[in-house]
Every structure is written in structure tokens, then in C-alpha cells.
Amino acid sequence: MLKVTPYLELDCEANQLVDRVTRTTIGLTFSESAILSHLLTTPDAICDKDVLLQVGWPDRVVAATSLTQCVSTLRKKLEPYPEVQLKTVARRGYQLHISIKSHVKMLAVNDAESIKTALFDVSLIVKLGGIVVLLALIAWAWLSSDSYNVMQETGKWRSDKQIPLNLGGTNENAQLIYPDGEDRLHPSMWQKHIAPETNQITSIDNFSAYAFTDGEHYSFASCETDRDGHCISDQMINLAAIGLTPAGLDMKEFMKLSRAMEKRIRYNRVLLPAHVVFEEKEKIKSVEPEFIEHHYHGDIYFPVANELLVRADLGISLVYGEENRGKFYSSTCITDEDCLTTPIKYQVRGEFEQYQEKIDNLNVDVFYVKVTQKDLIKPDVVSASAMHFYREIRKHNIRDEELFYYRIHSDNQTSVWVVPLMGNIIVWTKYEKVEL
Structure with missing residues (x-):
């Protein structure tokens, strides 16, 4: 057998x-057969x-025309093999000239030696071109992936600083999270x-406490701690400033007012008990939950100079x-402190994927949410103090x-x-696991 190409042979x-x-x-x-064999020995x-x-x-x-006819x-017979x-x-x-082999046919060969020969016959440029195309496809897939989006978004933040915070006459350091490159980070902000x-x-x-800024809004989340340093879950304070003018918040009055506002209207309250039981045949049996809801709730207050105190009752469920x-x-x-504003309600539903990332040395769970439904319940009346918030939530409803x-x-x-509320703000929330 003489090889004509890696997949074509001459049986003499x-x-x-x-x-x-x-x-x-x-x-x-x-x-x-004889002429082709001779030509193959001297390609x-x-x-x-x-x-x-x-x-x-x-x-x-024989006459020379016999050779001409034979070659023709x-x-x-060789036409299928250009x-x-x-x-x-x-x-x-x-x-006799044999050019670079067809790549499609080369891959179909079962003979290992033929494949090896054909591979080495392919030019270096073709091989490099294939590698470049493959790498480009891999890069495109990565740049289009959710993981890359999460990495890019998380990479915008830093957490390598702390700021002193005086709350109620007690001084502590607050972990600061801020955009990379932001320099307006004086504690007075x-x-x-x-x-x-x-x-x-x-x-x-x-x-x-934790302090946060997105470059426009400045917020902090604090929680009173016990002797072991654990947060006392009903002693949280979340404040967010939407302007640079000092709000002049009276903390003594705020503590009373915030508790009154939370008792007056509680929108994101969990009404189901953590464990549901029922009596059957004189025995108490636990109901196997169909699914578990991880519910987080917090109240965020927005003090503004010479304006009514505005509160955001926030709930997150996973x-x-x-x-x-x-x-x-x-x-x-x-809502606002005098209930002049009919409650502005905004709901978001979607699918989330959770990623574990780092902001400097801070471990962070990132929840990438793809929104499937948004509902904005428009109020009948909006006070001047709450108008800014209503406009911002309308923007969320349009673009999120x-x-x-x-x-x-x-x-x-x-x-x-x-x-992602009023830009981005920080909030300390109470956690409840609800079996449904």
C-alpha cells in the first residue's frame, strides 16, 4: 500500500x-496504477x-497518445480528491503535487498514523488561527457571563478603612465600605x-457599626451589642443622608419617634410562626415545610434638615x-412621621444567584438578581418631605x-x-427563618 494522502491509499x-x-x-x-505508483515515489x-x-x-x-489518454x-478518477x-x-x-489535506476528512480518519501525519501537514498559521479563535470564544463567553458581571460590580468597592462614630455619647469605629477612588470620606460626612x-x-x-457611601449618599447601620459583642436584634439604628447639609437629628427625640413610627405602620411584618404544628389523633406532629423563606427586615430613616422624618420599611426574602x-x-x-404621605409601596420579584466574593478582606455574599416583576403602588398624597423618595422609586420602577x-x-x-435603594445604602436587618 502506498499512501497518497492520510486517508487515500494506492493498492498496487x-x-x-x-x-x-x-x-x-x-x-x-x-x-x-503503475504510473501513479512511480509518481508517488518522486512527489x-x-x-x-x-x-x-x-x-x-x-x-x-505504444504511441505517446496512449500515455496522454492514460493520464487523462x-x-x-482523482477528481474527488482535489x-x-x-x-x-x-x-x-x-x-504529481499533493497539497494540504482537507481538515474535515482528516478528522474522520480512524488510522492513528494517518491522523498524526495529517496534523503535522497543517500549516502553523492554521493551527495558531484555530487557537486564537478558541481563546476568543472562551473570552467572549467569560465576559458575557454572570460571574464576570458580579466580579466587575464587586470590584468597584473598597473596605480597607474605618471611621470613628459617636452614637448616643458612645464612640466606636465603623467598618467603612466605599467606591474605589472616592476621597470624600471624612467621618463628618x-x-x-x-x-x-x-x-x-x-x-x-x-x-x-458599618458605614457606607456610594459617592452621593452617606449611610450607617448600627446595632447595640451585649457583653459578648453580639448584636441585640431589636436595638438597631439605620440612618441615611440624601443631602450634604447637616440634618441636625435630635437623637433623644429620634429614639422615641422611630419607635412610634414602627408601631404605627408595619408593612413588612412576618405573620407566620417559625414552626407550624397541628394536633392529629391526640398527637402533636410537625408539618413538613414545603419550602423555607429567609426573611430580612429593617427600618431605614432619612433625616433631612427642616423636613419631616422619612422611614423606609424594607423587607427581603430569599x-x-x-x-x-x-x-x-x-x-x-x-412613610413620613406625620403620615401625610399615603404609604409608597414598591415590590420587586426575581431570580437570584448567590456568589461568595471579597471586598478587600471583607467576605461578602453577593446576590445577583434578575428582575421578573416590579409593582409600584402609587400614593394618593405625597408630602414635600417624601417627594424626593417617590421620584427615586419611580426611577427604580422604570430601569431596574x-x-x-x-x-x-x-x-x-x-x-x-x-x-440598591436611593442609589445604594446600608441597613442592619433582623433575620427570621419561616417554614411554609
Whole structure:
């Protein structure tokens, strides 16, 4: 057997071409087989016509036209293989040239040696081109992936600083999270909204806090802690400033007013008990929950100089379907201290995927939410104090398609979130697990 190409062979004994891909044969005459065999032994060399006449008809004397006819017939039989070219060299003879093999046929060969030969016949440029295309496809897939979007969004934030915070006369350091490149980070950007002359709360001995800015709004989330440093879940304060003018918040009055506002209207209250039981045949049996809702709730207050105090009653619910994926639900209710504003209610539903990332040395759970439904319940009346919030929520309702929520701290009873509300703000929330 003589190889013509990695997938085409010449059987000199049977006088036929054997195609290893299609498993077919092409019959040849003795003269055609002998001439092709001779040309294969000297590829790309010009073979003299007289030599080919002796090879094709060793025991006979034939006219030159016999060689011409034989070559013509051989070319027709080689037509299915355009890489095999039998050329006429004027006044000299014939030349056999075999070009680069067909890549499609090469891959179909079952013969390992043929594959190896064909691979090395492919030019370096073709190989490099294929590698470049493959790398480009991989890069495109990565740049289009949700993981890349999460990494890009998380990479915008820093957490390598702390700021001093005085709350009720007690001083603690607050972990600061801010946009990369932001330089307006003086502690007064947070502290100035609390009137110093009324910043006395005797009940606060120790607290833990996080401060946050998105470059426009400045917010902090704090929680009074016990002797072991654990957050006391009903002693949280979340303040967010939407302007740079000092709000002059009277902390003594705020503590009373905030409790009254929370008792007056509680929109995101969990009404179901954590465990549902029923009596059957004089035995108490636990009901196997169909699914578990992880519910987070917090109250955010927006002090503005000479304006009514505005409160956002925020709820976040997660229902896992898989380990890191599931259903997302968020609801926000905006009211003011005198209830002059009919509650502004905004709800978001979607699918979330949870990622574990780092902001500097801070471990963060990132929830990438693809919004599937938005509902804005428009109020009948909006006070001047709440109008800014209503406009911002209307913007959310129009543009929110993909949202990022960051959970930067979590324990058995509470969690701290950065939420996409009024830009981005931070909130310390109470955590409840509800079996449904």
C-alpha cells in the first residue's frame, strides 16, 4: 500500500485506490496504477514521458497518445480528491503535487498514523488561527457571563478603612465600605447629621457599626451589642443622608419617634410562626415545610434638615431552590412621621444567584438578581418631605432589570445588607427563618 494522502491509499497489487473515510475503492488499469505508483515515489518531481511509457507498458511499444489518454483517465478518477494534482509540464513530462489535506476528512480518519501525519501537514498559521479563535470564544463567553458581571460590580468597592462614630455619647469605629477612588470620606460626612448637643442615649453602652457611601449618599447601620459583642436584634439604628447639609437629628427625640413610627405602620411584618404544628389523633406532629423563606427586615430613616422624618420599611426574602439559586422578593414601604404621605409601596420579584466574593478582606455574599416583576403602588398624597423618595422609586420602577444586593455580615439573628435603594445604602436587618 502506498499512501497518497492520510486517508487515500494506492493498492498496487489490486490496482485500486482505497478511500479510508468512505470505505470505497476506485479501480485502476495496470498502466494507471503503475504510473501513479512511480509518481508517488518522486512527489513534485517532473517525470519524463518516455520513462512513464516504459513504466506503464513495460513489455510493449505504444504511441505517446496512449500515455496522454492514460493520464487523462487517471485525472478523472482523482477528481474527488482535489488536493491530488496531476500536472502536465509542457515538453518535459508530468508532475504529481499533493497539497494540504482537507481538515474535515482528516478528522474522520480512524488510522492513528494517518491522523498524526495529517496534523503535522497543517500549516502553523492554521493551527495558531484555530487557537486564537478558541481563546476568543472562551473570552467572549467569560465576559458575557454572570460571574464576570458580579466580579466587575464587586470590584468597584473598597473596605480597607474605618471611621470613628459617636452614637448616643458612645464612640466606636465603623467598618467603612466605599467606591474605589472616592476621597470624600471624612467621618463628618456621617456624623454631621446628628446634632451633637442631643447626641446622648444613656442606654447605649456598646455598639457595632458599618458605614457606607456610594459617592452621593452617606449611610450607617448600627446595632447595640451585649457583653459578648453580639448584636441585640431589636436595638438597631439605620440612618441615611440624601443631602450634604447637616440634618441636625435630635437623637433623644429620634429614639422615641422611630419607635412610634414602627408601631404605627408595619408593612413588612412576618405573620407566620417559625414552626407550624397541628394536633392529629391526640398527637402533636410537625408539618413538613414545603419550602423555607429567609426573611430580612429593617427600618431605614432619612433625616433631612427642616423636613419631616422619612422611614423606609424594607423587607427581603430569599427562597432557595438550589444551593445558591432561588426566588427573590423585596418590598419597601415609604412613610413620613406625620403620615401625610399615603404609604409608597414598591415590590420587586426575581431570580437570584448567590456568589461568595471579597471586598478587600471583607467576605461578602453577593446576590445577583434578575428582575421578573416590579409593582409600584402609587400614593394618593405625597408630602414635600417624601417627594424626593417617590421620584427615586419611580426611577427604580422604570430601569431596574438586574440588581446587586450585598450581605456583608450575618449571624443567627441579624444581617447587614447593602441594598440598591436611593442609589445604594446600608441597613442592619433582623433575620427570621419561616417554614411554609
